Amino acid sequence: MNKTLGDSQSVAAMRNTFVARGVATAHPIIASRAAGAYLWDEAGRKYLDFVGGIGVLNIGHNHPAVVAAVQEQLESFSHVCFQVVAYEPYIRLAARLSELVAPGQGYKSVFLTTGAEAVENAIKIARGYTNRPGVIAFRGGFHGRTLLGMSLTGMSAPYKQNFGPFAPDVYHAPYPNAYHGFTSDDALKALDTIFSTQIQADRVAAIILEPVQGDGGFLAAPPEFMQALRELTTKHGIVLICDEIQTGFGRTGKMFGFQHSDIQPDLITVAKSLAGGLPISGVVGRAEIIDAPTPGGLGGTYGGNPLACAAANAVLDIFECENLLERSREIGEKLRAGLEALKEKHVEMGEIRQIGAMVAVEFVTDAQTKAPDSALVQRVLDAAREEGLLVIKCGVDRNVVRFLSPLNISEQDISDALGMFGRALKSLKA
Missing domain, CATH: 3.90.1150.10 (Aspartate Aminotransferase, domain 1)
Structure with missing residues (x-):
């Protein structure tokens, strides 16, 4: 063989x-x-x-610094499961991400394994916090290949195929695309139409979007659109989730894509470049929201694996040094x-x-x-x-x-x- x-x-x-x-x-x-x-x-x-x-x-x-960090952690232990015993790389990474996402605001984190898992947990957290069922995502968005991830994803082929029925209480709004003549005002009016024809705003737990759609074509949400979403979600008590899985960690010229719009989301999802190639994902957000699930409601056997946490901390060091x-x-x-x-x-x-x-x-x-x-x-x-x-x-x-x-x-x-x-x-x- x-x-x-x-x-x-x-x-x-x-x-x-x-x-x-x-x-x-x-x-x-x-x-x-x-x-x-x-x-x-x-x-x-x-x-x-x-x-x-x-x-x-x-x-x-x-990257040599990531390889060295993983090798050093491997000599101590490769896995213990954070739900069994805690370990310093996980806790340190949570603290560092809190300060990167919202300096001085005391955001908290939970770590998982894949981007889709982070998205699912963000929705779960939002529903637990608001006690509402509805979620609004955007056409052209990509949020994963799990059942809820596919349901949130705003593309049919190749992701949805014949895999339905999909998760309920998910609604899709059009996303701004100036090149094809669809403005931020058009998108906001369409969102109002969803509230008046499909689900009332007070039944919506979360609005989730990528600040720059990745698989959807690298379409950036205009700052005025992001700011309007922030005002709208605050007004109606809706959790605003920024999916930063592809936009995060410097890809857009800032650490996170939402930072181009001068807003602060309630939750963000991270994955991809967080750990230089090792599988890790996470949800970072306001303490009062992310703490809505009671103990046992969040986690996963491999979530925040020690090797991946060590790699992620090395990645953040690299950003600071280079x-x-x-x-x-x-x-x-x-x-x-x-x-x-x-x-x-x-x-x-x-x-x-x-x-x-x-x-x-x-x-x-x-x-x-x-x-x-x-x-x-x-x-x-x-x-x-x-x-x-x-x-x-x-x-x-x-x-x-x-x-x-x-x-x-x-x-x-x-x-x-x-x-x-x-x-x-x-x-x-x-």
């Missing part, structure tokens, strides 16, 4: 034979190792990785400038979106109709891979290419990535 596993063609064949079809893989390569901004396949080919495990590796692959928030903004500006230059030659690049180092390009069939061109995006991904650049798609129509580089990437790597992407676009017209 080991000899067979050593052959990349055999591994690919085994993947098709033994791995469930429903687990999609964006690129047909088998990884052998990774470091920093790079990944190598089993044939030894090197790729510049602008996927980062889908926004998980904001500090790059195998000035990654400023670097995130610099990376985003350079990527945007390079992509704008390419757009002058490629009219199919409909809109370039950038907030910090969260950068994406929406591809359309023509500039007038702005009709999505998902087939072209797949060809772009394949051509970019042939050039040595890994990127992935997103958007409700899967016509958006997203760029998720490490925040400590070099100037040369940024230049190389833009060159690879430009050559990929040019090759499709040859």
